Amino acid sequence: MFRFILFLIAFMALPGATLAGPLTVSVRDAAGRPVRDAVVTVRPDAGVPRGPIRFSWPLRVVQQNVQFQPFVLIAPVGAPVSFPNLDRVRHQVYSFSRGNRFEIELFGQDQTRTHTFTTTGVAALGCNIHDQMLAYVRIVDTPWAGKTDASGDVTIPDIPAGGASLKVWHPRLNVPGNESAYVLTIDAGAGRQTMTGDFSSRAGVR
Amino acid sequence: MVKFRYLRTRMTVLYAGLFGIALMLVAVAVWTAINSSARGLVRDELTASGAVYGQLWESQTAQLGQGAAVLAQDYGFREAVATNDEPTVRSALDNLRARQKVDGALILGIDGYATSAGLQPDATAIATLWQGLNGGSIEAGVLTIDGQPYQAVSAPILAPVLIGWVVFVERLDQTQMRKLETLSAIPLSASVLTSSRGTWRDMAGPPSRLDGAVNKAVLSGGHPVKARTTEGETMVLARPLPSFDAASPAVLTLSYPMSQALKPFAPMFAALGGIALTGLALLLAGTWVLSRGLTRPITALDEAVHRLKVGEHAEVAVSSSDEIGRLAESFNAMAGDIRDREARLTHMALHDQETGLPNRLWLERQAALAPDAWVVLLGVDRFEIVRNAIGYDSMGQLVGSLGSRLSRAANDTRVARIAAGVVGLILEAEDEVNALETAARLCAVADQPINLIGATVDAVLTAGIATTRRETGGVNSVVDRAGIALDQARGAHLKAALFDAAAYGDPVGNLSLISDLMAALESDQVWMAYQPKFDLRADAITGVEALMRWNHPRRGFVSPDLFITMAEETGQIRALTEWGLRHAIADQKALEAAGHVLTMSVNISGRLLSDTSFADFALAEVARCGADLCFEITETAVIDNPEMALGIIDRFSAAGIAVSIDDYGSGLSSLSYLKRIRADELKIDKAFILTLDESSRDALLVKSTIDLAHSLGMKVTAEGVETPTALTLLRGMGCDKAQGYLIARPMALTGLIERLDMPALEGETKAA
Numbered sequence: 003m004f005r006f007i008l009f010l011i012a013f014m015a016l017p018g019a020t021l022a023g024p025l026t027v028s029v030r031d032a033a034g035r036p037v038r039d040a041v042v043t044v045r046p047d048a049g050v051p052r053g054p055i056r057f058s059w060p061l062r063v064v065q066q067n068v069q070f071q072p073f074v075l076i077a078p079v080g081a082p083v084s085f086p087n088l089d090r091v092r093h094q095v096y097s098f099s100r101g102n103r104f105e106i107e108l109f110g111q112d113q114t115r116t117h118t119f120t121t122t123g124v125a126a127l128g129c130n131i132h133d134q135m136l137a138y139v140r141i142v143d144t145p146w147a148g149k150t151d152a153s154g155d156v157t158i159p160d161i162p163a164g165g166a167s168l169k170v171w172h173p174r175l176n177v178p179g180n181e182s183a184y185v186l187t188i189d190a191g192a193g194r195q196t197m198t199g200d201f202s203s204r205a206g207v208r
Numbered sequence: 209m210v211k212f213r214y215l216r217t218r219m220t221v222l223y224a225g226l227f228g229i230a231l232m233l234v235a236v237a238v239w240t241a242i243n244s245s246a247r248g249l250v251r252d253e254l255t256a257s258g259a260v261y262g263q264l265w266e267s268q269t270a271q272l273g274q275g276a277a278v279l280a281q282d283y284g285f286r287e288a289v290a291t292n293d294e295p296t297v298r299s300a301l302d303n304l305r306a307r308q309k310v311d312g313a314l315i316l317g318i319d320g321y322a323t324s325a326g327l328q329p330d331a332t333a334i335a336t337l338w339q340g341l342n343g344g345s346i347e348a349g350v351l352t353i354d355g356q357p358y359q360a361v362s363a364p365i366l367a368p369v370l371i372g373w374v375v376f377v378e379r380l381d382q383t384q385m386r387k388l389e390t391l392s393a394i395p396l397s398a399s400v401l402t403s404s405r406g407t408w409r410d411m412a413g414p415p416s417r418l419d420g421a422v423n424k425a426v427l428s429g430g431h432p433v434k435a436r437t438t439e440g441e442t443m444v445l446a447r448p449l450p451s452f453d454a455a456s457p458a459v460l461t462l463s464y465p466m467s468q469a470l471k472p473f474a475p476m477f478a479a480l481g482g483i484a485l486t487g488l489a490l491l492l493a494g495t496w497v498l499s500r501g502l503t504r505p506i507t508a509l510d511e512a513v514h515r516l517k518v519g520e521h522a523e524v525a526v527s528s529s530d531e532i533g534r535l536a537e538s539f540n541a542m543a544g545d546i547r548d549r550e551a552r553l554t555h556m557a558l559h560d561q562e563t564g565l566p567n568r569l570w571l572e573r574q575a576a577l578a579p580d581a582w583v584v585l586l587g588v589d590r591f592e593i594v595r596n597a598i599g600y601d602s603m604g605q606l607v608g609s610l611g612s613r614l615s616r617a618a619n620d621t622r623v624a625r626i627a628a629g630v631v632g633l634i635l636e637a638e639d640e641v642n643a644l645e646t647a648a649r650l651c652a653v654a655d656q657p658i659n660l661i662g663a664t665v666d667a668v669l670t671a672g673i674a675t676t677r678r679e680t681g682g683v684n685s686v687v688d689r690a691g692i693a694l695d696q697a698r699g700a701h702l703k704a705a706l707f708d709a710a711a712y713g714d715p716v717g718n719l720s721l722i723s724d725l726m727a728a729l730e731s732d733q734v735w736m737a738y739q740p741k742f743d744l745r746a747d748a749i750t751g752v753e754a755l756m757r758w759n760h761p762r763r764g765f766v767s768p769d770l771f772i773t774m775a776e777e778t779g780q781i782r783a784l785t786e787w788g789l790r791h792a793i794a795d796q797k798a799l800e801a802a803g804h805v806l807t808m809s810v811n812i813s814g815r816l817l818s819d820t821s822f823a824d825f826a827l828a829e830v831a832r833c834g835a836d837l838c839f840e841i842t843e844t845a846v847i848d849n850p851e852m853a854l855g856i857i858d859r860f861s862a863a864g865i866a867v868s869i870d871d872y873g874s875g876l877s878s879l880s881y882l883k884r885i886r887a888d889e890l891k892i893d894k895a896f897i898l899t900l901d902e903s904s905r906d907a908l909l910v911k912s913t914i915d916l917a918h919s920l921g922m923k924v925t926a927e928g929v930e931t932p933t934a935l936t937l938l939r940g941m942g943c944d945k946a947q948g949y950l951i952a953r954p955m956a957l958t959g960l961i962e963r964l965d966m967p968a969l970e971g972e973t974k975a976a
Contacts, residue, residue: 098287098367128366130283133366136368173369
């Protein structure tokens with residue numbers, strides 16, 4: 003059970019303006035604590051622009067200190083994601099996630115392998131050698147996406163005004179698919195959404 | 209409070225009781241110590257075994273967990289699970305199950321879908337398992353499948369996120385429990401119990417016999433507790449086990465009955481019991497012996513008192529100088545005093561105080577001891593006269609001297625004083641003659657005058673002898689019989705006489721005769737006989753004498769002399785006379801009716817002449833019937849009050865009753881009577897008439913008596929006329945009437961009437 007409280011802050015609409023202000027989404031758990039690494043995606047009803055999607059962060063998952071870094075990576079569908087190994091030990095990266103099964107055979111220090119995720123969704127990454135290693139790649143098909151920081155907030159800029167669907171995903175969000183979807187209207191000016199949910203799912207935790 | 213009959217019982221019971229209480233306390237202490245020690249032992253062992261089982265459980269969990277983890281972490285397996293490659297998954301499960309030798313293995317998906325190998329858990333068990341695992345609260349624990357508890361251990365399948373669990377289940381059965389039981393030093397019993405609806409059940413399902421104790425044991429936090437089960441007191445340890453079903457907790461129970469724990473001590477208890485019983489028996493015996501020693505003098509005293517009470521010899525041997533010893537001495541002294549006093553009393557009872565001779569009682573006792581002997585009583589003749597002559601004191605001396613003389617004469621036989629002037633002794637004699645001779649010889653000791661204070665006294669002895677051999681004559685005491693014999697000897701003027709029962713008669717029988725007679729008056733045993741009186745001048749029977757007759761049913765004819773004398777002596781004569789008078793008057797009427805007018809003579813005892821009420825009765829009776837009577841006054845008894853008697857006779861005369869003086873010439877009749885009594889008739893006693901024709905002296909006496917009577921104005925009747933000669937003589941002497949067998953015997957009324965119809969002197973003609 004989760005509750006979704008929507009606040010619409012209306013700005014004076016500029017005639018002919020196509021771009022609206024940034025949308026800030028705050029994700030909180032049931033106790034009101036900020037939840038980091040929650041992926042927020044917004045898909046305007048008007049559709050997304052054609053062409054490759056580019057994000058401001060590098061599309062790579064580093065293996066360092068026998069850990070994946072970062073824990074959650076947002077990657078556009080069809081873009082290659084690199085897996086550089088900065089450890090001196092070797093790793094064998096795999097995913098059994100539906101639509102995004104892959105396996106990168108053992109590779110050593112300073113070697114980089116890439117994998118292109120062709121299906122939107124989630125790929126849970128593990129290392130066949132080191133059980134404690136776990137990371138997620140969220141494959142999206144919209145450029146308006148971001149993950150919450152330590153304060154549990156994420157700000158997504160330049161979303162076109164109008165109706166849109168908003169999705170919040172987190173490996174511990176205790177709903178089917180670990181994903182909650184909302185419908186909202188993007189207005190001109192900055193918007194703010196707070197999403198509260200149950201983040202106690204046992205899956206996705208080591 | 210219990211009453212004890214004997215002191216020693218009391219002591220024995222007291223000591224035995226005290227020792228018994230001490231024994232009981234010791235027994236309780238020993239039992240408590242042993243019990244507590246055994247309980248401690250069991251408690252320690254249960255705790256230790258519980259700890260061992262905890263470790264066993266942990267290690268088994270770990271072992272199973274490792275096996276499950278090995279599979280869960282296998283890359284290929286994970287891939288197969290993640291890609292829903294079920295055949296591969298199943299084969300992998302089978303493979304591992306065989307390798308690990310577990311009862312069942314299953315994959316439980318995070319979505320609750322289960323793939324199992326070996327055991328096929330039911331849907332409930334799967335649901336319970338999923339809830340537990342998905343809740344994250346438990347990884348290993350007890351899982352109930354089909355009512356049977358299993359140990360279930362899980363390992364998560366991470367691919368890399370959690371997609372399910374590998375679960376191994378191992379049956380918790382008796383085999384496993386037996387294994388655990390063998391690890392313990394004591395033969396405890398182990399079991400895994402699960403709770404369902406508040407009842408603890410054994411692995412197989414039935415409610416556990418420990419049901420009541422488990423909750424308590426669980427609450428105690430792993431410490432053994434005492435509980436009461438079907439096996440008696442039992443120590444129970446309950447160790448909670450993790451359970452997948454929160455509503456159905458599971459525990460491992462270890463139990464051990466205390467009876468088992470105490471079994472090794474049973475021989476010791478038996479030995480203690482034996483020692484206690486032996487001790488008690490020894491104490492009882494010892495106390496008994498000891499107390500008997502203590503109470504023996506008291507018991508002896510007690511028995512001596514009892515003996516004293518019944519008059520036996522009672523002396524207690526004094527052996528101690530303590531209180532009991534002093535008591536015994538006092539008792540002996542007292543018993544001696546009593547004995548002496550008794551002896552004195554006995555001596556007094558058996559001896560004559562005046563002469564010191566034994567007394568009558570003594571002689572009777574001696575006689576009773578001699579079954580075939582003779583008792584001889586020797587009496588001083590004319591005792592009163594001698595006593596009055598010489599005084600009482602001297603009489604005692606006289607009797608004492610006679611006693612010692614007799615004693616010497618009879619070979620130092622002891623002589624007893626029987627009465628004031630009678631002494632007696634017991635004589636051995638062959639027969640009556642011998643006894644009489646000896647008695648006569650003994651009488652002779654008095655032939656020598658006896659010297660008393662310087663004067664000589666002559667005494668004459670008479671002896672009476674009776675045998676002790678048998679009782680005779682209705683006299684119980686042989687001394688009495690001898691006394692009667694003494695009287696009989698004196699009466700017969702003999703020196704010595706044997707007791708003559710026949711002569712003595714039967715005084716007691718006579719006494720009963722009177723009561724028989726008074727009772728017989730109402731029957732026909734007693735009747736009146738009439739003897740006619742012949743008038744010599746009229747040559748006719750002019751009167752009859754009424755005579756009483758008695759036929760006793762047993763004794764037959766009883767002499768009127770006997771029963772009339774007895775009636776006079778016992779005061780019954782009045783009633784008898786009144787009866788006779790009434791009958792005589794009635795019979796006179798009957799004779800009159802038969803045509804015979806006769807004067808009826810009735811005998812009146814001299815005793816009745818001092819009884820005015822009899823006179824009143826007689827006069828009233830005569831007046832009522834108008835009878836013509838003649839009262840013959842017998843003089844057998846002394847007339848006590850002559851004045852009154854004469855007055856009464858005068859009243860009779862005045863009433864027209866003729867008065868006759870009966871039996872004149874014998875007994876007590878004297879001329880003074882003739883002088884004073886105005887009688888109409890004089891009857892001469894038959895003693896004179898019977899010998900009238902033989903003795904001229906008698907004839908003279910009769911003749912002069914007739915003349916005397918006639919000159920005093922009296923008619924004369926002769927009694928006992930039995931011969932015609934006597935009748936002729938009497939007629940010649942001028943006698944008025946005759947009575948006797950010659951005329952007629954006394955006869956009953958009917959006989960009399962017949963006789964009166966015949967000639968008056970039938971007998972005379974016959975005799976002639």
